[in-house]
Amino acid sequence: MMDLPLLVGQVFNGFSVASLFILATLGLALSFGLMRVINMAHGEMLMLGGYLAYLTFLLVPGPLAILIALPVAFLGAAALGAVLEVTVIHRLASRPLDTLLATWGVSLILQQAARSIFGAIGVSVTAPGWLNHTISIATGPLAGLTLPATRIFIMVVAVAVLLALGLFITKSRIGLLVRAVNQDRMMAAASGIDVRRVDLVVFSLGTGIAGLAGVVLALLGPVTPSVGQSYIVPAFLVVVLGGLGSMVGTTVAALILGMVSALSQIFLDVSTSQVLVLLFVIVFLQFRPQGVIAVRSRALED
Template sequence: MTFDILLMEMFNGISLFTILLLMAIGLAIVFGLMGVINMAHGEIMALGAYMTYLTSIGFAQYAPDWMDIYLFVAIPFAFSVTFAFGYVLERVFIRWFYNRPLDTMLATWGLSLILQQTYRSVFGAQEVSVPLASWLIGAWEPTAGIQLPLNRIFIVGLTALVALSVYMLLYRTRWGLRVRAVTQNRAMSAAVGINTKSVDALTFALGSGLAGIAGCVFTMIGSTNPGTGQVYIVDSFIVVVFGGIQSLIGTALSAFVIAESQTALEYLLSGSMAKATILVLVIVVLYFRPNGLFSIKSRG
């Protein structure tokens, strides 16, 4: 019995890990490349969730017989909308705040408030829910005492696919090579002919698109409201800083450690105490390792 509970709690931690990872990867890419502290990243996640909601409404109204596959339309749709939104946002807004971290934080915080109010005006202040496809309802029971929800199993698989795609994009393509070059030395990259402005815009758009997928995933486990993004934005920043700036592997490991620790502590303590304990532990670790637990070592 104890082993069954432990296994299910570990799986719940993996479920939290998937959302944190999708949010934190986008933040890590943008933060590591441009040093942009995007406080509106959570609202971009909420935009992805609302796009998923609109997709479900469209299928329910115009193609009810195809509701079981609406997610396969909603996921690329949420990514495309948030990718385009991120690209435009970087071109007309974010680019004016480079190398001004405090101004960037304040400006994007103001943008997050504007987006929240926009969502309230368009979708209402009430929570909206997205119906699960029939094949995601229920649980897989490998043994009599263990139940693993099918929707969370799907989320884990989707996150693994997205993480692998991002890795291949950044480490197996010429565009990824340019991104890594700009991250390491922007001036030298520009000197050898890399269009750093284009890299900035596409990278910010990619980070936004990943947040959109995170929003789509969130609709499978909870309801969406204008403040949904604020639930995960602080945790996502903690993951990025704890893992080490510019380290995607560190971000993934950090998300896993924090998610599993938080799930275990929530089982033993209250939710608020679990978050407070995690924050204290992160502060202690960063005191001894200010560059993050899994930061990239560089030659002096």
């Protein structure tokens, strides 16, 4: 018989893994949809967010440091993202595979820089008191279930980011421009939209969100120079599964992969469940090669 608290616990874990995927992937998916480029240094934006959180906790001790760390990490990662966009990505805009390789070079340099500055061993952030407890259920059918507050916090952050980004894209003027460029870059440029600026804004917004992901990551475990690496490959799979740059697709894909990963870990060890996630993606693509959400288009190639 299935152990109910275990099952509910893993579903809860699935949601928290999915929340991390969402935060780590949204930026990738946004810029992939807009510019067709994948930023391999995206994982290092997570890393940067984590280290910025660590520094903020050093400078501003107190229970609310985490709330200061979030905007600091967002701005820091967004600024670095803007520099990266202007110097590397913009130059290679028409060669997606080469962008992938060049940004991998950036990621190596950023990792080594982190190693030189902070050391190869990770630094850790202590979650403030109000996040440092678990909700445990002692009675009823779910007895034995424990829900760590940090994981609930991650979900809250992910939902808040999704809502804010959704409002930004659908309601703001810049959001309107983003949707226009996303739909038809040439027409948008022809009707006077500064396509370059839109690219830059979206790219640094995306890296900023990765910075936020880095902060919540710091609550879960130590921040190491290679912390981004371990999250980025699953995040790429989320992009592949989600379909071209759609926010809804990315969110659904993150939820699916989070659940597949968490639920399979009831029966399998972590590494086998990783293989299962990859197999799942390949099998899923057999039925829907265009991903969860397909963008309707009459174009033959895009």
